[in-house]
Amino acid sequence: METQNEGTTYTNNMSFSLTFNIVPTMMWVVLEIHKNQALRCKIRTELKDNGLLRDLQPDDIKRLLNLPRLQGVYAECLRLYDQVLIPRETTDEIEVRGWKFPKSSTIIISTHEAQTEKGAWNTGPNDAHPIDKFWAERFLVFPGDATSGPIVRSSVIQTGRENEAEDDAQNCNISGPVFSERTTAGFWIPFGGGARICPGRHFAKRAIITAAAMMTTMADIEILVGEEQMRTDERGYGLGVQRPAEKIPYRIRSWHGNRALR
Numbered sequence: 001m002e003t004q005n006e007g008t009t010y011t012n013n014m015s016f017s018l019t020f021n022i023v024p025t026m027m028w029v030v031l032e033i034h035k036n037q038a039l040r041c042k043i044r045t046e047l048k049d050n051g052l053l054r055d056l057q058p059d060d061i062k063r064l065l066n067l068p069r070l071q072g073v074y075a076e077c078l079r080l081y082d083q084v085l086i087p088r089e090t091t092d093e094i095e096v097r098g099w100k101f102p103k104s105s106t107i108i109i110s111t112h113e114a115q116t117e118k119g120a121w122n123t124g125p126n127d128a129h130p131i132d133k134f135w136a137e138r139f140l141v142f143p144g145d146a147t148s149g150p151i152v153r154s155s156v157i158q159t160g161r162e163n164e165a166e167d168d169a170q171n172c173n174i175s176g177p178v179f180s181e182r183t184t185a186g187f188w189i190p191f192g193g194g195a196r197i198c199p200g201r202h203f204a205k206r207a208i209i210t211a212a213a214m215m216t217t218m219a220d221i222e223i224l225v226g227e228e229q230m231r232t233d234e235r236g237y238g239l240g241v242q243r244p245a246e247k248i249p250y251r252i253r254s255w256h257g258n259r260a261l262r
């Protein structure tokens with residue numbers, strides 16, 4: 001049973017997480033989509049091909065959650081912008097990569113370190129997509145392309161799930177890319193892990209992906225600054241999803257292309 005203190009901590013954490021992490025993640029997803037017109041066009045095409053380029057209804061959420069490219073942008077934004085320091089206490093003596101920790105040691109796990117680990121993440125052909133930059137296709141597996149997928153093959157931690165994305169593509173005869181986070185165990189940890197993993201993660205994904213789809217089907221956003229002015233504010237490091245260091249001016253107008261594309 002929960003004590004009153006634990007209950008209070010949980011409630012505080014919930015209100016904090018709702019606004020602190022969901023809102024900036026939504027913002028980055030929407031900015032990344034609108035920043036690159038080719039990407040925005042691909043996301044709109046994906047929505048159109050799935051009959052979702054219209055006023056979205058509550059029943060559409062399930063289908064939105066399965067769109068490879070939209071999920072890929074969501075996962076990549078969390079990889080890049082979610083920087084949390086997660087504390088743990090060891091219940092036994094343990095060894096991690098040659099480091100020995102006695103029982104009852106405090107360990108801090110950095111999501112940022114794991115999510116930008118050099119050599120583990122796929123950086124594309126000729127390293128065209130460095131690990132500290134956004135790449136909308138990092139989490140996509142393209143059928144027949146063994147070099148695609150988020151984690152380079154030699155770094156994948158064997159969990160038994162690593163081939164499922166390719167199996168999906170083959171079994172369902174999918175010709176386009178498939179979203180895959182199945183090889184990312186140990187590297188993509190924006191919601192922590194284990195018994196204390198974030199209980200709000202499913203809600204967060206629904207909220208962020210729905211908002212991103214709405215902002216893509218209803219609006220054209222023109223960002224009025226370059227990449228350099230879209231850097232993050234380092235002062236928030238360790239606390240959650242990062243904010244931009246400066247204001248990002250943009251021009252927004254409603255988009256009616258959805259009618260034309262129907």
Ligand code: HEM
Binds near residue numbers: 190
């Ligand atoms: C993008 C959105 C979010 C991110 C990146 C995020 C991230 C995290 C992380 C890294 C932790 C620590 C997990 C661990 O210790 O292993 C956590 C814990 C927690 N989160 Fe979230 N979170 C998000 C949204 C939410 C939402 C929407 C809620 C509530 C509706 C929520 C409620 C909580 C609670 C209650 C805990 C504490 C769990 C525990 O200690 O047992 N989070 N979150």
